Amino acid sequence: MSTTPVAPKVNRIGLTVLEYKGSKTTLCAGCGHNVISERILEAMYEMGVQPERLAKLSGIGCSSKTPAYFMSRSHSFNSVHGRMPSVATGALLANRSLVGLGVSGDGDTASIGIGQFVHLMRRNLPMIYIIEDNGVYGLTKGQFSATADVGSKLKSGVVNELPPIDTCLLAVQLGATFVGRSFSGDKKQLSAMLKAAIAHNGTVMLDVVSPCVTFNDHEGSTKSYQYMKDHEEPLHEVSFVPHFEEIDVEYEPGSALDVRMHDGSHLRLRKLEEDYDPRDQGMAMERLHDAHQKGEVLTGVFYVNPDKPTFLDMLNMTEDPLATLPQDRVRPPREALEAAMAELR
């Protein structure tokens, strides 16, 4: 009896999911970061992003190592500690046709990199910025980071007394146009948010709580799997319909908010909090502030503005990548130099 080989499943650009794989991870077994890497490559596969068009950028830390563990067919730049935003900015200025994906951690972003982080947010550079947030420094063996909550306890018994920096609140205030928080253990929500991120044109800032199984998953930690299971407070149910698919689930009128993304996709937020409108910057900041007061770990899409001009729009740059413009477009003609010399005579 003969068998016909089953054609492997491919995405809309004809690639299999295997073509989105990376090297084998070297992180700890059970690390939340590995789950996020999986979600990223799935989202890229499902959205049909050409791997060669993706530029992966990172700083230093466990999180910043992860670009090696997904999508080996994409160029990657594992830069220096806290400086991924500037490297990403340069790369996207040089070639605006790239899809920029920055992967950072809470130390890399909220401490050493806070300066570059806030300036990236205010520029609204079109890219996705993911913080894999576990509240501790892993590679240097478990010191608190600046996103650790007041009262969170290290294994050694040391208790954090300083208030955390809320990277989402900062991002909303400063001008990022897609801001949300998720949890590495919430597959459905994280997947939908990542796909919506790919559909967005502007700075996407996603803070993904990702427990550190080695240094911060114990009782007393506010970034443990158990703590997240007990305290995660979704703002809404997030779903996503890409522009190349039909909308097949209809919500009752008024029960869900539909945000049309830049590429024609739909971000659909089924309301759990009736009055919340993620297109309202002030409301987003107020709700995040409120969550801090209540001790909630609020997740979901806090703010989205699909139409704000990006940094690249403001620079009035040519649509063609600057990096590969031919010489006749970047060296002015002889007469131009003669004119410049005449002005100096």
Next chain:
Amino acid sequence: MVTSDLVVQPPQNSGSSHVVNDMSISVATVNGSGSQSSNSVLLRAIFQMGVPVSGKNLFPSNIAGLPTWFTIRANQHGYIARKKEIDFLVAMNPETAKDDVMSLAPGSSVVFDEPLKLSELRTDLVFYSVPYDKILVSVGVEAKVRKLVRNMIYVGVVAQILDIDMKEVEIAIQRQFSKKAKAAALNLSAAKAGFEYAKASLPKQDRFLIERSNKTAGKIIVDGNSAAALGAVFAGVTVVTWYPITPSSSLVETLIEYAKEYRIGADGKSTFAVVQAEDELAAIGMVLGAGWAGARAMTATAGPGISLMAEFAGYSYYAEIPAVVWDVQRVGPSTGLPTRTAQCDVLSTAFLSHGDTKHILLFPASVEECFTMAGDAFDLAERFQTVVFVMSDLDLGMNNWMADPFKYPERPLDRGKVLGKADLERLGGFQRYKDVDGDGIGYRTLPGTDHPGAAYFTRGSGHNEKAQYTEKPDDYANNMERLNRKFETARSHVPRPELVASGKSKIGIIAYGTTHWAIGESRDQLRGEYGLEMDYLRLRGFPFSKEVHEFVKAHDRIYVVEQNRDAQMLTLLKMDLEPALLTRLRSISHMDGLPADARSVTDHIMTMEGK
């Protein structure tokens, strides 16, 4: 023997009791008083008379209210280094007037504001008293703009005393205020009033005169930062990032102007991007990101910014990413003389960062070289896939220099070893850090290259030839050896030194950058006054090419003249030369924040020669 048009002509005797076309004029004012326009007009007027000039602004780190001195040197022989002695003082600043007058050599002239009563101070100077406020009232200048045109009066006074043609002053004023007709008319009336007052009331008592000559025909006047900006625009720069810092800010500000003029496509879109970053760390990070993605990317800064760029400079060296950094050197750190010149970042920049890093440095001496090296820097950065520093300084970057018009760059852009889609299809793949050609330089691909084998992972020093993560001792050592081979290759690619040799002298001078202008004049002084012939090698790049070694071998003793305390270039030379040659090097240090001058160099050399 290589000579250059940078070499100045020796002086000839004029045989007249007047001193013609050879003087230095110092205008002492308060910063923020608008004297810059007046000084530019005076400089331009002399230049238009055909007399070689240079202008140097000695200014404080302040917006308004502190003393500033602008020095114009006119010299028929083309000496344009700073001259130590002042021949003609225009004293406008009451705060410094007394000190300014007391520091003059006998026989100098002083134009001063009447109420300052400076003529009572000394009897061995020539004094010209000018009642500025009375003249302003007499020409009917409205009270609210008097302060703005007050300084233009001395231009007219000086023009009359030195016999500068008022027609040239008028042309210079029209040029200075080309977009403001009303301001031009007002300033011209002030200059004329000064001229008429001097003609009527100030009989000529001094020896100095400007006579029409033909030595500036076709020349331009420009500052080094503008020349560098223009050079970058014509070298195809596409990404410029910066953080404002004196004395480099005007480089990028001028670049923006030139790019807007010459680099907007027919569709109205820019073929460049300029970003003012949040700090120098971000500026160099953006340059590396852009260079990695294939842009010709640069930033401009000064010493404090260089310090902040250290980590990324090392990253550029190890991960092999093109970048261009202009270091317009000044004294530092923090508030340490940010508006004074120096060549004090040579050693720290050569080895900037941690680990075994070393970098390609270029040393422009003239505005022409600011223009050409802007292009050289990009070609070298992309060819060698590493950061290249262009070591300018405040004197070159911010002061006015006379030059021949820049030549259009004929050499095509060298974009280095970059593999595209077709190359990868032909080769079947590539290894990012493999030394295929034996020159230590690997091939790279750019993100976005549409081939499944194009991507590689960029990280610090822990990688093998395939850009894979490794901590294996052999992999690390092999990579370090290859980086060294690459640096050795660079020796024959950086700009060659310029040699001025008689073939007979056993004494040599080595200098670089703006020190060059003092050396040219000093060599003439040494020859003319002491009969000493000195050979001269002007360094233009690091790592040193073989000509540098040959020069040291060919001379018994060599004076290395530079504008820093610790003989930084001499130290770099010592690291490169064979041990037997080291004792031949002697340091001459100039480090007071002022541009080097010939007389100081000559005196220093003669002291060391024991004469």
